[in-house]
Amino acid sequence: MPEGHTIHRLAAEHDALFGGRRVRASSPQGRFAEGAARLDGRTLLEASAHGKHLLLRFDDERLLHVHLGIYGKFGFGAGAAPAPTGAVRLRLETGPEAAGDAAGYADLRGPNACELLEPGEVKVLRDRLGPDPLRADADPDAAWRRISRSRTSVAALLMDQAVVAGPGNIYRAEVLFRQGVDPRLQGRALPRERWDAVWADLVVLMAEGVRTGRIDTVRPEHTPAAMGRPPRVDDHGGEVYVYRRAGLPCLVCGTEVRTEVLAGRNLFWCPRCQPPAPASSRAR
Structure with a gap:
């Protein structure tokens, strides 16, 4: 299972590629189709991590929570996304305003958790976690x-x-x-x-x-x-x-x-x- 530094790196990669942009979201595998539909066209406001949990906050206050577990992984690519291969739970792509080298995508496969959380649910998640040595707010x-x-x-x-x-x-x-x-x-x-x-x-x-x-x-x-x-x-x-x-x-x-x-x-x-x-x- 990836340790916390890997999840913080993933947060930085999401922020660099999608931060402040509208994203296209889909679930080629189909297991996150409803959640992807709710994210589609939203703007990513913040990408962060708490321990082994990736947290992506969008402009409607919904937060995407991803826990990779043992088998989960993200794959990133530049330019237009190719046809998906394998069991892609979630694909995020830069919105239609992105062009050339600015365009890119991220594919998520095999996570232990991929879910949308409301603000109250986010608090419950974070309250059950200990302090993260990589977070400025750690106690x-x-x-x-x-x-x-x-x-x-x-x-x-x-x-x-x-x-x-x-x-x-x-x-x-x-x-x-x-x-x-x-x-x-x-x-x-x-x-x-x-x-x-x-x-x-x-x-x-x-x-x-x-x-x-x-x-x-x-x-x-x-x-x-x-x-x-x-x-x-x-x-x-x-x-x-x-x-x-x-x-x-x-x-x-x-x-x-x-x-x-x-x-x-x-x-x-x-x-x-x-x-x-x-x-x-x-x-x-």
């Missing part, structure tokens, strides 16, 4: 209030979108490594200053992900060039410390990176750089 104290009362592991809490919206399996593994936190530590045992450092690191790392379109978490001294090692080859495309590096030596200390399944997801950490918390402070 890290709101996340801390939940974390500091929880017996759940910090690793699980960072994947809970009601606690922090946006990070996924990669960012949670990497930020806990960078801050030297045992991922099995109970939230209530995490010191406040360590939480502040985790949040600040997420803000920086995820903003860089928005800028580059990939997740890179290693510090300058641990890049392939600095260490004289080959670049990492992985489908997420970034240089990382522990994610999917189980059994390999830690880039910092050389200890074998470990993995285990936590709440149905693979967790990765270095037992030396992330010293084990006392047994009484670990989630069970």
